[in-house]
Amino acid sequence: MSTQQILGRETFDDRGFFARLSWFDWLWAAALLVGSVYASYHFAPWMDRYEHGILYLTWASTVAIGWMWKPARAFTIAVAVVSLFAVMRYPDLAAAESDFFLNYLFSSQAAIMWMCALFLAATPVYFAGLLLRSEFLNKLGTALTWLASGAGLVGLLVRWWESYLMGPDIGRIPVTNLYEVFVLFAFTTGLIYLYYEYRYQTRAMGGFVGLIISASIGFLLWYHFAQGAYEIDPLIPALQSWWMKIHVPTNFVAYGAFAIAAMIGVAYLIQARNPEGWARRGLPSAEVMDDLMYKNIALGFAFFTLATILGALWAAEAWGGYWSWDPKETWSLITWLNYAAWLHLRFTKGWRGTPMAWWAVAGLFVVTFTFLGVNIFLSGLHSYGEL
Amino acid sequence: MNLAITLLVAVAIASVIGTVLHQNEPYQDYLIKFGPFWFEVYERLALYDVYSAPWFLFMLAFLVVSTSVCLTRHTPVMWKEMTRFRDHQQERSLRAFSHKREWFVAMSPDEAAAAADATLRRNGYRTRHKSKPEARLVSAMRGTSNRLGYIFTHLAIVVICVGGLIDGNLLMQWKYWTGDLVVETRNIPVSQIDDSSKLPPRQTAFRGNVTIPEQGRASVVFLQLGEGYVVQELPFRIEVEDFRIEHYDTGEPRSYESDLVLHDPELDEPIRQTIRVNEPLIHNGHAIYQASFGDGGSRLGLRAWPLDGGDPEGLETRVNEELEIDGARGARRVEITGFEVFNIHPEPEATDRRQVRNVGPSFTFLLRRPTGEALEYENYMLPVEMDGGRYFLSGVRRSAAEEFRYLYIPADPDGGLDRFMALLQQLRQPDGVAAASDRALDGIGVEDPQVRGRIAAEAHDMVDTLLESGFDAVMAEQQARAEERGGQAPERLMDFYRLVIERTLWEGYAQVLRDEGIDPGEPAEEDLVFYRDAISAMTALADYDAPVFLELTDYDHRQATGLQIARAPGQNIVYFGSLLLTIGLLLLFYVSHRRAWCLIRPEGGGTRVLLAGNSQRDPLGFAKAFDSLGAELDHRLGGDGQPPADTNGERS
Numbered sequence A: 001m002s003t004q005q006i007l008g009r010e011t012f013d014d015r016g017f018f019a020r021l022s023w024f025d026w027l028w029a030a031a032l033l034v035g036s037v038y039a040s041y042h043f044a045p046w047m048d049r050y051e052h053g054i055l056y057l058t059w060a061s062t063v064a065i066g067w068m069w070k071p072a073r074a075f076t077i078a079v080a081v082v083s084l085f086a087v088m089r090y091p092d093l094a095a096a097e098s099d100f101f102l103n104y105l106f107s108s109q110a111a112i113m114w115m116c117a118l119f120l121a122a123t124p125v126y127f128a129g130l131l132l133r134s135e136f137l138n139k140l141g142t143a144l145t146w147l148a149s150g151a152g153l154v155g156l157l158v159r160w161w162e163s164y165l166m167g168p169d170i171g172r173i174p175v176t177n178l179y180e181v182f183v184l185f186a187f188t189t190g191l192i193y194l195y196y197e198y199r200y201q202t203r204a205m206g207g208f209v210g211l212i213i214s215a216s217i218g219f220l221l222w223y224h225f226a227q228g229a230y231e232i233d234p235l236i237p238a239l240q241s242w243w244m245k246i247h248v249p250t251n252f253v254a255y256g257a258f259a260i261a262a263m264i265g266v267a268y269l270i271q272a273r274n275p276e277g278w279a280r281r282g283l284p285s286a287e288v289m290d291d292l293m294y295k296n297i298a299l300g301f302a303f304f305t306l307a308t309i310l311g312a313l314w315a316a317e318a319w320g321g322y323w324s325w326d327p328k329e330t331w332s333l334i335t336w337l338n339y340a341a342w343l344h345l346r347f348t349k350g351w352r353g354t355p356m357a358w359w360a361v362a363g364l365f366v367v368t369f370t371f372l373g374v375n376i377f378l379s380g381l382h383s384y385g386e387l
Numbered sequence B: 001m002n003l004a005i006t007l008l009v010a011v012a013i014a015s016v017i018g019t020v021l022h023q024n025e026p027y028q029d030y031l032i033k034f035g036p037f038w039f040e041v042y043e044r045l046a047l048y049d050v051y052s053a054p055w056f057l058f059m060l061a062f063l064v065v066s067t068s069v070c071l072t073r074h075t076p077v078m079w080k081e082m083t084r085f086r087d088h089q090q091e092r093s094l095r096a097f098s099h100k101r102e103w104f105v106a107m108s109p110d111e112a113a114a115a116a117d118a119t120l121r122r123n124g125y126r127t128r129h130k131s132k133p134e135a136r137l138v139s140a141m142r143g144t145s146n147r148l149g150y151i152f153t154h155l156a157i158v159v160i161c162v163g164g165l166i167d168g169n170l171l172m173q174w175k176y177w178t179g180d181l182v183v184e185t186r187n188i189p190v191s192q193i194d195d196s197s198k199l200p201p202r203q204t205a206f207r208g209n210v211t212i213p214e215q216g217r218a219s220v221v222f223l224q225l226g227e228g229y230v231v232q233e234l235p236f237r238i239e240v241e242d243f244r245i246e247h248y249d250t251g252e253p254r255s256y257e258s259d260l261v262l263h264d265p266e267l268d269e270p271i272r273q274t275i276r277v278n279e280p281l282i283h284n285g286h287a288i289y290q291a292s293f294g295d296g297g298s299r300l301g302l303r304a305w306p307l308d309g310g311d312p313e314g315l316e317t318r319v320n321e322e323l324e325i326d327g328a329r330g331a332r333r334v335e336i337t338g339f340e341v342f343n344i345h346p347e348p349e350a351t352d353r354r355q356v357r358n359v360g361p362s363f364t365f366l367l368r369r370p371t372g373e374a375l376e377y378e379n380y381m382l383p384v385e386m387d388g389g390r391y392f393l394s395g396v397r398r399s400a401a402e403e404f405r406y407l408y409i410p411a412d413p414d415g416g417l418d419r420f421m422a423l424l425q426q427l428r429q430p431d432g433v434a435a436a437s438d439r440a441l442d443g444i445g446v447e448d449p450q451v452r453g454r455i456a457a458e459a460h461d462m463v464d465t466l467l468e469s470g471f472d473a474v475m476a477e478q479q480a481r482a483e484e485r486g487g488q489a490p491e492r493l494m495d496f497y498r499l500v501i502e503r504t505l506w507e508g509y510a511q512v513l514r515d516e517g518i519d520p521g522e523p524a525e526e527d528l529v530f531y532r533d534a535i536s537a538m539t540a541l542a543d544y545d546a547p548v549f550l551e552l553t554d555y556d557h558r559q560a561t562g563l564q565i566a567r568a569p570g571q572n573i574v575y576f577g578s579l580l581l582t583i584g585l586l587l588l589f590y591v592s593h594r595r596a597w598c599l600i601r602p603e604g605g606g607t608r609v610l611l612a613g614n615s616q617r618d619p620l621g622f623a624k625a626f627d628s629l630g631a632e633l634d635h636r637l638g639g640d641g642q643p644p645a646d647t648n649g650e651r652s
């Protein structure tokens, strides 16, 4: 498939970016703003000024994303409506068992289970779509991925509320232990994937990305059932900080992007064995996959850099030094240097294709170790979320 | 360039070492772990503190130098890329571009040039016009800040590393390597530490810890170095007025904070501030963090019950202090090592992690023999309820690596130790045992005075053995005796001895009950339970291996706050570098440097327009952008939406 087929022929529209926005774009942004202002008044007793700042920053970035990527608007509306509905039916923790909607759909545990099921379903559907060349199955894969990502996000939002129901001093953003960040990983990866699916107009990579999400779901389910990890535990003092709210999600955008890059690497390597055959099935050209791989590594690298910097700023405040060579920090550096080397090979030595795909796959192992291995095998200041 | 990539990978691999090998542990531990040979090898390689190892710092320095060289070499090139229009393009070379589009229009060259200019500018290009008699060339470029991105990111690496090196405390490391600075490994008061292990107040970087009890003060911090520490003097004094800690229901700390007063001779008024985790106090470049907490020397009131049956003695001591006790069963040094006000344990039948209870204060101590060996003990102040009974718990272990094994002493109905100790005393005293065995023999019905005398002596031995060596030793002793004398029926003799000792013990207990004014003839259920538990505790005394039982009677809790004090003059440099890095990466990744040219040549009655362009870094993105550029120019050249006069220029 040539690039022009993918990208389509542009027709000329000389209005500027803002002029091209529809009334719906503006209405949506305004509604989100109203919601944010309401939240910032309503929850003021639990927020400091940084947290207000983070709230409005989140609003602004959500609007920016929605204006560039239109499907994100409907997604935010759906997630907001469902989460509000759940929260309104949730006066105390006991409601999670007595209320039908909470019990089966929207309590954090139910929603997270739905996320798991939907992601697990999306992967084979995408693959079937690719192998059978069925547009219907491909679209179904996309729909399942949207639903799964929404369920995951709703799950975490409702869990946020649940943590406050457990006790006002226990309440905190649910990105503080391995269980929660696995949920975060699954749906951020899903959303980043959906963005590229939309941008590049190809659903052929869905199954590959689905594999890595499914793997993380597998871990999540094991962790849930074997270890009872879904319990909400109080936070140790070092983690009680607004830095948490930006450091962790930033990191997970990076992890998600690196994971997608690796899975595109896998698709690339598979395709390289039989380019014509796969091209007929609708797998994008090597050139497009290579570009996608780069785009994801660049996105990951930018966010990873930012997350590491934010982590250093936080460490300076919590531990008395911006860099302590703690195992998690050190492995972040290793990950970062690894991708820096990848980028250099691409841009200064002009490497492309198979070796870079292999390297992207190998990079995921380094990332996984940083994300998971450090917590399991090494000890250090980042001691939360031990298995 | 190969060098740069090699270095990136090499630093990454070297960094792994320090995450696999625990850093900065006591050298003793490494010695045990690796054995003398490898210990020595690793020490030579400085693997116990890799990140300050000379070879590691050298690698980092090399990376900085090579990045700087790279930067100086490339910056002029990048600058040219940013500022120069390539306005010498020939038509031939433009036609060789893969992105091009061509028109033949009826407008004048001037009009076409204006249309091209407007199109390019509206798409964010800067343009330059160059006219030659036969043609004019509009050269354009956009996204030149992408090249700035290269400069920013690489400059940022250099800046961050320089800031990091400033904060790396190289001066101290240097003094250590050259032997100017001697590390102290003993745990002694600051006043006794030699000046060769002290550093005067200074303006450079350091990071150290100090523990200060409530109402205490300090003007030094301890910096970890090599196998010990050195003392860093501070230009001010810190006083801790109060330390507070709050807990969750599960007993884990929820928050802790210290009220500090900072006295600096340069200040008119001392600074008063409360610090907590994530909220440090910053003064004159020093940042003071709430890092940990511990005991600051709580006063403990103790009652020492000799386990040989003497009367208890009241003692006063403090955590981290020592005292000598000199009992009949040997002298010991008591070293009080810790004290906890709360101990949150899971409920015995808990189904949920949140079902917990507070079992009250406890303290830990070592009992050291004159020979130097010590056992570690953990005693709870209040009796703990278990399986319906209430017990004083005392744990004992040989080293910190072991779990405590607990002695369960039953509490008497008043919740005290008196009844147990009274029983112990009965059984320890020859008179007491004699009286008890006497009554026991009455009960069994032995009358012959000679036999009675012999059995009484044996009963006494057995009780002694029980207390000294435990139940198994008594059984072994009985067996030996029975075999020696028993003839054909040692089993029957053993049964008899067992009966004697059981009755003797019971009679000892009966006396204790009588002394309390209770009739042992009709013991209450709880008294029987107590008896059973007391005897099993006594048989465990042999393993408990202590001359005294230390009961905690009262305490004044005094906490200590653990502060980390750091000076990092390079911090702002590092932050600036980080900002540069972030901006640089955004420019590199999300601004793409593009060039376009529009060649306009009069031909016949009209004008031929050739648009071409390229982007080195983002070919796919450019393909799309060029399409829309072409569409827009097409629109402008066609004028008012009319189709272009000639479309012989095919898109390639």
Ligand code: HEM
Residues within 6 Å of the ligand: A298, A340, A343, A344, A347, A348, B001, B004, B008, B063, B066, B067, B068, B070, B071, B074, B150, B153, B154, B157, B588, B589
């Ligand atoms: C810790 C050290 C370094 C880091 C983290 C680093 C990072 C980066 C990054 C992130 C890029 C961007 C890749 C892209 O455009 O997507 C880059 C590009 C580049 N780096 Fe480095 N770099 C380092 C050291 C060096 C050194 C030592 C050299 C010189 C030998 C060098 C030469 C280059 C060159 C020539 C480019 C390509 C610029 C371009 O044309 O876009 N880098 N570097």
